[in-house]
Amino acid sequence: MSRDLSSVKALTFDVFGTVVDWRTSIINELKQLGESKGINAFWESFTDKWRGGYAPAMDQVRQGEIPWKSIDELHRMVLDQLVDEFQINDLTESELAHLNKAWHRLAPWPDSVEGLTRLKKKYTLVTLSNGNVSLLTNMAKHTGLPWDVILSSELARHYKPDKEVYITAASLLDLQSEEIMMVAAHRYDLDAAAELGFRTAYLSRPLEFGPNGETDEAPDMPYDIIAHDMNDLADKLNS
């Protein structure tokens, strides 16, 4: 907690869970679609399984079992399995394609835009997400997230926590690792960034996985900052 942070020029943000509340957003889209189509299902469970299928799908890419696919493509692979599993048969291809892009329309946590707007005065704000560039661009446009530059795993063709993602980001930003602070609600992401010399900030998002979900928080986490929301991060960075 005592490292000098005065060298930090850019903040790289994990997005799903850290900046946006994917779970509530996806449940809401599914419920609306269900109502309009007369489909009943346990949408919370559908949502958790949709998100739950994403890490194994990424791991298939990371381990070279399947060739590079974007998150849009991985979300669609999992969605196709889930509509089978939930026996949802009456969605057209265009409805499925639109539903898959619900991940482009995720809403920010209530403090995100305000906190980022404060941080933007002092730092270059960068996405560093496994989401593809078009997803992150559409999301920012839809919600007003004030990024300076959108970087993505897609640009490295590796998924976090592969080191190539962080190295590619530092290279594109033309910054040394100690000039970058990774901000995430997930330890694996911060641990990978710290390994390469990035500064790190853990952002608590206790509701990411719902009211009964488990978070990644642990005692004595070795990060430079532990913040309870985006405004708290801005406070702790004096911005």
Add this chain to the structure above:
Amino acid sequence: MSRDLSSVKALTFDVFGTVVDWRTSIINELKQLGESKGINAFWESFTDKWRGGYAPAMDQVRQGEIPWKSIDELHRMVLDQLVDEFQINDLTESELAHLNKAWHRLAPWPDSVEGLTRLKKKYTLVTLSNGNVSLLTNMAKHTGLPWDVILSSELARHYKPDKEVYITAASLLDLQSEEIMMVAAHRYDLDAAAELGFRTAYLSRPLEFGPNGETDEAPDMPYDIIAHDMNDLADKLNS
């Protein structure tokens, strides 16, 4: 001129010359540096040669004569030759490095921010420049250019007008070529984009190369829109 433009969702912008006035900005930085260091030189000529050295340097990369180098690196190669040629010997390494980044601090043409702000309501605004990502990011932060996403030749590791640059942009935006309009003050850039099916807008910048400079304008140009500045482009796109 009569093609349907209703499919266009994103505008990709050339930046040097089209959005920012590199010549006036660089001349001003050089004059200030010259005054503070007591160096006299023909700074207009220095500037024109600096810019003039950039296309041949890029062509060396494009033709594989030298490995990939960013525009920052190419600018520095040319700068080092020019300080020799102009016999400027009293700049330190840190002053040269700062001067080289004058290209990160270029000022927009007077209509650029206003016109882009209007266009942003209707379109996704994208840089598609030979400038590297950090240069474009710093420039936007410095001047308030309201980009939605920063794309660059650097992401394709090819320079415009190589087709890989435009193809990479369409892929990252997840758009078909007819959903993208390339905006530039240079015909070679629009011709390359049009070849791949992009829509095209020529933006006149008669002063890009100074009061006595030649522009790229020609009679009967085959582009979808010919605009005399960024606000005129917004008018012509009804935004």
